Amino acid sequence: MAVLAEASADEIAQRLAAIDSLPAHEEIRKAESGLVMVRGRIGGDGAPFNVGEVTVSRSVVRLATNEIGYGYVLGRDHAKVRLIAYCDALMQGDYCDVVERLVLGPIRNQLVQARATRAEQAAATKVEFFTLVRGDS
Amino acid sequence: MLTAAFNDPVLDAQATFRAVLGAAAQPGTIAELSRVPAAPPPLSAGAAAIALTLCDRETPLWLDSTLLSSPTTVRWLRFHTGAPIVDDAGSAAFAFVSAPEQLPPFDHFNLGTAEYPDRSTTIVLQIRSFREGPRFALTGPGIRIREQMQAAPLPGDMLQRLSANRKHFPRGVDLLFATETQMMALPRSIEVGRGD
Amino acid sequence: MYVAVKGGQRAIESAHRLLAHERRGDCSIPELSLAQISEQLALAVDRVMSEGSLYDRELAALAIKQARGDLIEAIFLLRAFRTTLPRFGPSEPINTGAMAVRRRISATFKDLPGGQILGPTFDYTHRLLDPELGSKAPIEPAHAPTESTAMPRVVDLLAGEDLIERSPEAEDGSPVGDLTQEPLTFPAKRDLRLQNLARGDEGFLLALGYSTQRGYGRNHPFAGEIRLGEIEVEFFAEEVGFAVPLGRITVTECQMINQFAGSPVEPPRFTRGYGLVFGHCERKAMAMALVDRALRASELGEEVKAPAQDQEFVLSHSDNIQSTGFVEHLKLPHYVDFQAELGLVRRMRAEFDRGPACASSRGAME
Numbered sequence: 001m002a003v004l005a006e007a008s009a010d011e012i013a014q015r016l017a018a019i020d021s022l023p024a025h026e027e028i029r030k031a032e033s034g035l036v037m038v039r040g041r042i043g044g045d046g047a048p049f050n051v052g053e054v055t056v057s058r059s060v061v062r063l064a065t066n067e068i069g070y071g072y073v074l075g076r077d078h079a080k081v082r083l084i085a086y087c088d089a090l091m092q093g094d095y096c097d098v099v100e101r102l103v104l105g106p107i108r109n110q111l112v113q114a115r116a117t118r119a120e121q122a123a124a125t126k127v128e129f130f131t132l133v134r135g136d137s
Numbered sequence: 138m139l140t141a142a143f144n145d146p147v148l149d150a151q152a153t154f155r156a157v158l159g160a161a162a163q164p165g166t167i168a169e170l171s172r173v174p175a176a177p178p179p180l181s182a183g184a185a186a187i188a189l190t191l192c193d194r195e196t197p198l199w200l201d202s203t204l205l206s207s208p209t210t211v212r213w214l215r216f217h218t219g220a221p222i223v224d225d226a227g228s229a230a231f232a233f234v235s236a237p238e239q240l241p242p243f244d245h246f247n248l249g250t251a252e253y254p255d256r257s258t259t260i261v262l263q264i265r266s267f268r269e270g271p272r273f274a275l276t277g278p279g280i281r282i283r284e285q286m287q288a289a290p291l292p293g294d295m296l297q298r299l300s301a302n303r304k305h306f307p308r309g310v311d312l313l314f315a316t317e318t319q320m321m322a323l324p325r326s327i328e329v330g331r332g333d
Numbered sequence: 334m335y336v337a338v339k340g341g342q343r344a345i346e347s348a349h350r351l352l353a354h355e356r357r358g359d360c361s362i363p364e365l366s367l368a369q370i371s372e373q374l375a376l377a378v379d380r381v382m383s384e385g386s387l388y389d390r391e392l393a394a395l396a397i398k399q400a401r402g403d404l405i406e407a408i409f410l411l412r413a414f415r416t417t418l419p420r421f422g423p424s425e426p427i428n429t430g431a432m433a434v435r436r437r438i439s440a441t442f443k444d445l446p447g448g449q450i451l452g453p454t455f456d457y458t459h460r461l462l463d464p465e466l467g468s469k470a471p472i473e474p475a476h477a478p479t480e481s482t483a484m485p486r487v488v489d490l491l492a493g494e495d496l497i498e499r500s501p502e503a504e505d506g507s508p509v510g511d512l513t514q515e516p517l518t519f520p521a522k523r524d525l526r527l528q529n530l531a532r533g534d535e536g537f538l539l540a541l542g543y544s545t546q547r548g549y550g551r552n553h554p555f556a557g558e559i560r561l562g563e564i565e566v567e568f569f570a571e572e573v574g575f576a577v578p579l580g581r582i583t584v585t586e587c588q589m590i591n592q593f594a595g596s597p598v599e600p601p602r603f604t605r606g607y608g609l610v611f612g613h614c615e616r617k618a619m620a621m622a623l624v625d626r627a628l629r630a631s632e633l634g635e636e637v638k639a640p641a642q643d644q645e646f647v648l649s650h651s652d653n654i655q656s657t658g659f660v661e662h663l664k665l666p667h668y669v670d671f672q673a674e675l676g677l678v679r680r681m682r683a684e685f686d687r688g689p690a691c692a693s694s695r696g697a698m699e
Contacts, residue, residue, distance in 0.1 A: 002565070005580035028141050029217070034419040036568050036579065038388065039426045039509065040531075040609040042523060044486060044586060046500025048426040048509050049524035051531050052386035052611055054566060056421060056579055060139075068139065070573050074566065074580035075389070115433065116479070122435045124475035125451040129443060194422060216572050219421070 001084045003108045005073050009080035015103040016083065022095065025086055028068065029060035031078035057081035067092040138209070142174050142189050142217040149174070153190040157313065160322035165275045165284030167267055170318050177209040179235045181263045183315035185213075188261075192231055194219035199229035199246070199258070203236045232260045240292045243302055243310050254307040257325075264288045264314045267321060271295070272332030275323070285332050286321060288314050299329040356401050370394040379583070379612025380404060384653060385411030386513075386532040388582050388611050405534075405653050412654050423509070425567040425576050429560060429586045429609070430486060436561040439487045441590060447484030452561055453613075487558035488588050488605065497590065497603040519645050526628055526648060527621075531610055533651030535617040541641040542623035550627045550639030554606065557590040561613050585610050587618035591626050596634050604633060 004012060016022065035053040042049055059071040059081045069089025071081040090099045143149035149172035160168040176185030192198060198220045204210050211222060214233075223229055226245045234240050240262070249257035270289030273296065276282070292298065302309045302325055309325035323329070357364065371378050371394040381393040385408040393411060400406035436452025439445055451457075491497040501523065510525035512532075517525065530538060545552060563583050567576040587608035595601035606626030608618035627641035628648075640646050650656060 002578035002580070005578065026141070028139055030141070030143075030146055032146060032419075034421040035387075035415065036421050036566070037423045037511070037513075038566060038582070038611075039424050040429070040527075040584075041426045041500065042527065043488070043500025043605060043607050044429045044588065044609075047503040047524060049527045050423070050509060050511050050513075051528065051584075051609055052383070052388060053415060053420070053513075054388035054424075054579075054582060055392070055418065056568065058421070058570075060572070062139075070570065070577070072568060072570055072577045072579055074582070076391075117476075118435065119433070119479045120476040121474045122450055122452055123479045124477040125436075125453075126477070127449040127451065193419065219571070 001071065001073070001088055001104075003104050003111060004080075004084050004087065006111060007080075007107045009077055009083055011107070012080065012083045012087070012103065015106065016087070016099075018102055019095070019098055022090070023064045025061040025063050025069075025089065027059065027082070028062050029058065031057060031059040031071075031082045033057045033076040033078070059085040061085045061089055063089045063093070065093055139212060139216060140175055140177065142213075143172065143186075144174070145172070148172065149186070150190045153186045156320060157187065157190065157322065160313070160320055161279075161311075161324055163279050164277070164322055164324055164327050165280060165286040167319050167321050170315070170320055173318060177207065177213050179203050179207060179263075180210045180213070180233070181235070181315060182317045183320055184233055184235075184261050184263050187313060187315060187320070188214060188218055188220075188231070188233065191259075192218040192220040194221070196230035197221050197223040197228055199223055199226045199232040201232075201234045201236055201239065203239075204233055226258065229258045230256075232258050233263075234260060235263045237262045237264070237290050238292055243298055246310050248305055248308040248310060251308065254309075257308065257310055259311045259313060261313045261315060262288075262291070264316050264321075265290060266316065267314070267319065273299075274330045274332045275327050276330075277327040279324075280327070286323070287332070288321065296329060296331065299323070303328060356399075365398055367391055367394040367398065370397055376613060377402075377404060379614050380535060380617070381407045381411060383611040383614050383617060384408045384532055384534060385415070387411045387415050405657055409654055409657070422568065424579075425569060427564045427566060427584070429564060429584065432560055432562040432564050432584075432586075433581070434484060434560055434562040437484060437558065438556070439558045440556040441558075442487060442490065445487060445490070447482050486588070488590070491590075491603060495600075495602065498593075498605060500605075500607075517648060519648075521644060521648060523625075523629070526644070527607065527609070527625060529648045529651055530608075530621045530624055533621070534653035534656070535614065535620065537651055537653070537656075538620035538624050539616060541627070541647060542620035544639065545623050545627050545641045550630065550635075550642045552591040552593075552604075552626055552635075554623055554626065555590045556619065557588040557605070558586075559588075559615060559618065560586045561615070583612050585612065585614050585618040587615070587622040589619070589622035589626055593633060604629070 034056055036056045037053050038051045039048045040051045041047065054074055055076050057073055057076055057078060061069050061082065067089045069085040069087065071085030071088060073081050073084055087099060087103060090096070152172045153170060156168040156170055160166060170183045170186050173182035173186040174189065176182045198214065200211065200222060214220065215222060226232060226241060227247050229246060232246060246258035246260065247256060249255060267288055270287055270291055272285055272287050275284040275286055306325055311325050312323040314321045371390045374397065377397055378390055378393045381396055381404055382388050382390070385393065385396070392414060393407070396407035396410040397404065399410060434450060436454060437447065437450045439449065488497055492499065510522055510528065512525060512528050517529065546554070563581040565581050566579045568579050569576045589606035591604045591606060593602060593604040604626065606622035608621030608625065610618045610621065624641055624647060627639065628644055630637045630642040637643060
């Protein structure tokens with residue numbers, strides 16, 4: 001659920017709340033926080049090396065309809081990762097379309113927009129070189 | 138069907154760790170495992186609690202054939218502990234044994250090295266009862282003068298195994314015995330003789 | 334020898350209360366929020382994450398606030414907090430080639446595919462303190478249409494003529510070194526060296542990098558490329574059986590290009606140093622790349638004679654928590670030790686005062 005990684009727990013919850021009669025769920029793996037060791041590559045494309053750790057939360061839920069959803073996301077927000085796991089489970093069943101339409105789709109659009117804005121801001125700082133011809137060559 | 142682990146991951150693990158610690162500090166005494174998960178058989182709740190508390194992705198696990206033959210159990214252990222399951226008993230940090238009578242010889246497991254005796258295998262035996270089976274007399278660190286223990290089922294040559302194990306000290310294996318809700322520990326430092 | 338010293342509990346409690354009071358400062362002044370620190374002191378947060386070796390902006394901001402702005406104290410807090418969290422595993426190696434670039438410059442080529450993107454840089458400010466900083470209205474950044482031109486690595490532009498060494502490839506099956514799991518022994522392989530440098534003190538590495546430029550292990554560096562931006566972190570989750578995306582982090586990457594004279598068997602080509610750090614820590618990434626290259630001296634057949642080239646010297650002293658641990662431990666009671674020293678000095682002094690006839694016994698005491 002890369003799309004949900006940068007959304008807040010509140011936002012995901014609010015959007016889900018707009019959907020009627022969502023199935024109940026139980027936690028198979030209670031939301032927990034831990035560390036993932038980020039690996040880089042020597043030279044950018046060579047052998048891997050350990051750079052440092054990042055906090056990560058994970059959760060596994062099962063719906064009353066038996067689909068299992070997995071949530072893995074940066075940070076220590078347990079409510080958020082539980083919601084991500086819940087969405088993952090919902091996407092495997094009948095709620096797939098409505099969750100895409102009301103939750104994932106809108107959040108994805110926001111994300112794309114925010115990233116496009118940042119890219120435009122960076123693009124404005126691109127140097128346009130021009131050369132001056134001085135006298136005869 | 139994958140089931141949940143500890144109800145309260147932090148407090149249940151803490152309580153189990155405390156029980157293991159106490160049991161190992163006072164060998165031969167029975168410690169209560171009050172917070173156990175619903176484990177998939179043939180893994181007992183007590184052994185499962187110990188696995189969740191002590192095992193993680195850095196502790197290779199060896200499982201006996203009875204446990205290995207249950208895909209649900211294997212999956213549950215791998216999912217909740219992240220521990221790799223290994224065939225080679227000699228590279229296991231923990232061994233879970235649901236059928237103690239078929240326990241392989243201790244030297245199939247890791248006895249540690251002179252430099253790092255702690256890199257040995259801790260063997261967790263699933264026990265039916267601490268009131269049946271042969272009685273053993275225990276002496277050594279953590280025991281005031283003498284302690285008695287009883288457990289069933291155990292391998293028939295338990296006394297000889299323990300005696301041989303003691304000779305390897307400081308190398309050797311450590312044993313944990315677990316029923317559904319109780320446990321006992323027998324560290325390698327303990328002398329075991331025939332009981333009354 | 335350390336003595337167990339009792340007493341002082343009340344003094345310590347009072348000291349903590351005083352600390353909390355001074356941390357807060359003048360109560361008529363609004364209290365700092367973590368969000369303010371994370372947003373407006375972003376580069377302090379980046380440094381603390383980078384040297385604390387823990388990427389979590391909120392935690393780093395909290396550490397900075399709790400440490401009253403003492404960044405090494407904040408790094409200490411973050412390092413300690415790390416030990417309370419379980420490790421799920423390593424990430425898939427990140428791909429800086431797929432970075433959402435916010436800044437990308439090269440000092441080696443003027444015109445490159447993708448161009449020179451300055452990003453949010455201090456480089457061209459005139460370093461004039463701005464007294465009006467607090468009173469200005471928020472500034473709207475400029476926008477320009479984005480182009481979809483590729484942004485290949487600068488080092489790859491030289492690779493075609495085989496004029497620059499290639500990155501070392503992974504040895505099949507060999508585990509990636511990890512300082513958090515095993516103690517550092519020498520000689521250390523490059524992966525461990527880079528991990529050590531990535532979490533190393535910026536000031537120390539900066540000085541060492543500077544020293545290589547001043548002739549202590551000169552190797553003519555050029556900033557081939559510096560990139561800043563966001564990259565996706567992925568984690569292979571065993572229970573789902575594939576690599577799941579976790580989200581994005583900001584990193585700064587520096588490729589230094591250095592000369593190499595060649596040897597009887599190796600043709601002359603450029604060699605490289607590599608820097609990769611969490612957050613926007615450009616100075617650190619550059620220093621890391623300079624020191625990385627210096628530490629490769631013996632591998633490249635160069636004489637090891639400068640501090641920056643000495644593995645043991647660099648890697649043993651780069652960690653500011655280790656350094657401050659030992660330096661600050663001097664504050665612990667050394668009363669008995671010192672009494673012994675005092676006694677010795679007094680005896681030696683008495684010998685000295687008695688004159689040269691006792692010189693031999695003085696020598697025996699030493």
